[in-house]
Amino acid sequence: MxxxxxxxxxxxxxxxxxxxxxxxxxxxxxxxxxxxxxxxxxxxxxxxxxxxxxxxxxxxxxxxxxxxxxxxxxxxxxxxxxxxxxxxxxxxxxxxxxxxxxxxxxxxxxxxxxxxxxxxxxxxxxxxxxxxxxxxxxxxxxxxxxxxINLKEDQTTPEQNHVCRTQTQDFKQASPCSTWTKEWVQTCLCGSLQQExxxxxxxxxxxxxxxxxxxxxxxxxxxxxxxxxxxxxxxxxxxxxxxxxxxxxxxxxxxxxxxxxxxxxxxxxxxxxxxxxxxxxxxxxxxxxxxxxxxxxxxxxxxxxxxxxxxxxxxxxxxxxxxxxxxxxxxxxxxxxxxxxxxxxxxxxxxxxxxxxxxxxxxxxxxxxxxxxxxxxxxxxxxxxxxxxKTQLRFLAKESDPKLQLWTNGSVAYSVARELDQKDGESVALAMLGSSPT
Incomplete structure (x- = not known):
């Protein structure tokens, strides 16, 4: 064929x-x-x-x-x-x-x-x-x-499936009847189904x-x-x-x-x-x-x-x-x-x-x-x-912090500004510790 x-x-x-x-x-x-x-x-x-x-x-x-x-x-x-x-x-x-x-x-x-x-x-x-x-x-x-047709967003999934199949074949060659093989196959199937x-x-x-x-x-x-x-x-x-x-x-x-x-x-x-x-x-x-x-x-x-x-x-x-x-x-x-x-x-x-x-x-x-x-x-x-x-989340974000940038993914929201400020504070503290005499 x-x-x-x-x-x-x-x-x-x-x-x-x-x-x-x-x-x-x-x-x-x-x-x-x-x-x-x-x-x-x-x-x-x-x-x-x-x-x-x-x-x-x-x-x-x-x-x-x-x-x-x-x-x-x-x-x-x-x-x-x-x-x-x-x-x-x-x-x-x-x-x-x-x-x-x-x-x-x-x-x-x-x-x-x-x-x-x-x-x-x-x-x-x-x-x-x-x-x-x-x-x-x-x-x-x-x-x-x-x-x-293969789209850009679909390109990761075939690679992951190929790795899963390759590793599964390696396990089968090592021990065709081993319980590890069965567990690995089940894990791969569950992972792909969960993603799909x-x-x-x-x-x-x-x-x-x-x-x-x-x-x-x-x-x-x-x-x-x-x-x-x-x-x-x-x-x-x-x-x-x-x-x-x-x-x-x-x-x-x-x-x-x-x-x-x-x-x-x-x-x-x-x-x-x-x-x-x-x-x-x-x-x-x-x-x-x-x-x-x-x-x-x-x-x-x-x-x-x-x-x-x-x-x-x-x-x-x-x-x-x-x-x-x-x-x-x-x-x-x-x-x-x-x-x-x-x-x-x-x-x-x-x-x-x-x-x-x-x-x-x-x-x-x-x-x-x-x-x-x-x-x-x-x-x-x-x-x-x-x-x-969404409107309520935006309103609360503006009220709590004027620098807050709201990112929405369903009901999830987090602040990029706060994370950057926290990282900047940590880097300054490390620099001060590094420059202090021992």
Missing amino acids: AKVNRTRSTSPPDGGWGWMIVAGCFLVTICTRAVTRCISIFFVEFQTYFSQDYAQTAWIHSIVDCVTMLCGLGFALCYSPAIAMVGKYFSRRKALAYGISMSGSGIGIFILAPVVQLLIEQFSWRGALLILGGFVLNLCVCGALMRP YSFLLMSDFVVLATSVLFMAYGCSPLFVYFVPYALSVGVTHQQAAFLMSILGVIDIIGNITFGWLTDRRCLKNYQYVCYLFAIGLDGLCYLCLPMLQSLPLLVPFACTFGYFDGAYVTLIPVVTAEIVGTTSLSSALGVVYFLHAVPYLVSPPIAGWLVDTTGSYTAAFLLCGFSMIFSSLLLGFARVVKKMK
């Missing part, structure tokens, strides 16, 4: 082969997220064929999404690595690159929704799934486009992870129940597929335009705020959905929800990179998407159970809406508390 030549760079190139990475990630999102979201069109077919209620049928979609986010199986082997690669190749235009990459989900829904409905009518749901399976094989082409996942102890990441749980609970059921809800209020099958297409194409606009806008100088420092703003507006859309019971009213909903869905999806990797940095971005994104798994698994069946119990979609949609609004409020509250703490 030929050796893979790694592209060497000191900083993200913000272009070049990076645009091929963006193209690969774009195709990955079409083959993964778009295909799974089009399962909503299969929902009524599954329910009719298997004679099951909403809660039981919803497990089909929820298991697909859960396994994608939870394991190293299926779509998970393509989705998370492709997104992480975009973050490695772009820095200055990261939000725009992610906007283009993640727009594949919207474009896929826009194209696949009517196509899937047509395939079901022509070849039944079994034939439609078979054709979609052949389409998903294009993920192999996407993987061929991915080229590794140190972001788990960051308070900002813990808040982000908690908010993701509520956000993921809210966003999933719509793509399962939007078509059935539209059919329940008198919309035809073709019109329901058309609504999904509208949602998909507006999702594209949200991906690209929101990514471009948040890369502008005026909004560059407010990407975090834009992220929670988009989540909150999607939650408000959910609260209005039970009142929309005709096609002319559902079209504006599909436009609004689709736009802000594309907006916050684009900013998830950007906000994660802002918190943990690019060095741990791949692992952090893995954790973030892993946290989507449980809400994706339970939210559609819970929503289906509410529909079966109450006989309407109102309770299910309201629960999803409040969940997303809570996610947004949690992030906003955490950011306000953090700014208040």
Whole structure:
């Protein structure tokens, strides 16, 4: 097997082969997220064929999404690595690159929704799934486009791992079965894992992870129940597929335009705020959905929800990179998407159970809406508390010592001036002792 030549760079190139990475990630999102979201069109077919209620049928979609986010199986082997690669190749235009990459989900829904409905009518749901399976094989082409890159901040880690492997091999040659070898291997593994996942102890990441749980609970059921809800209020099958297409194409606009806008100088420092703003507006859309019971009213909903869905999806990797940095971005994104798994698994069946119990979609949609609004409020509250703490530290520093220079790293603060004064005093004392007669 030929050796893979790694592209060497000191900083993200913000272009070049990076645009091929963006193209690969774009195709990955079409083959993964778009295909799974089009399962909503299969929902009524599954329910009719298997004679099951909403809660039981919803497990089909929820298991697909859960396994994608939870394991190293299926779509998970393509989705998370492709997104992480975009973050490695772009820095200055990261939000725009992610906007283009993640727009594949919207474009896929826009194209696949009517196509899937047509395939079901022509070849039944079994034939439609078979054709979609052949389409998903294009993920192999996407993987061929991915080229590794070594960044400046990543150069220390491979060296440390090389030293660890070299020393481990020396120990194995000396005594293959010795307990020292096992202890040394465990130490190396623990050290590398501790360095790779140190972001788990960051308070900002813990808040982000908690908010993701509520956000993921809210966003999933719509793509399962939007078509059935539209059919329940008198919309035809073709019109329901058309609504999904509208949602998909507006999702594209949200991906690209929101990514471009948040890369502008005026909004560059407010990407975090834009992220929670988009989540909150999607939650408000959910609260209005039970009142929309005709096609002319559902079209504006599909436009609004689709736009802000594309907006916050684009900013998830950007906000994660802002918190943990690019060095741990791949692992952090893995954790973030892993946290989507449980809400994706339970939210559609819970929503289906509410529909079966109450006989309407109102309770299910309201629960999803409040969940997303809570996610947004949690992030906003955490950011306000953090700014208040920083302001308080600066104020205390100025009050205690006018020469105090405050350095912040989370909640850590220390004075450079005091340390320099202390060192100067020690050096003067040593000089006086050295010049004094014995």
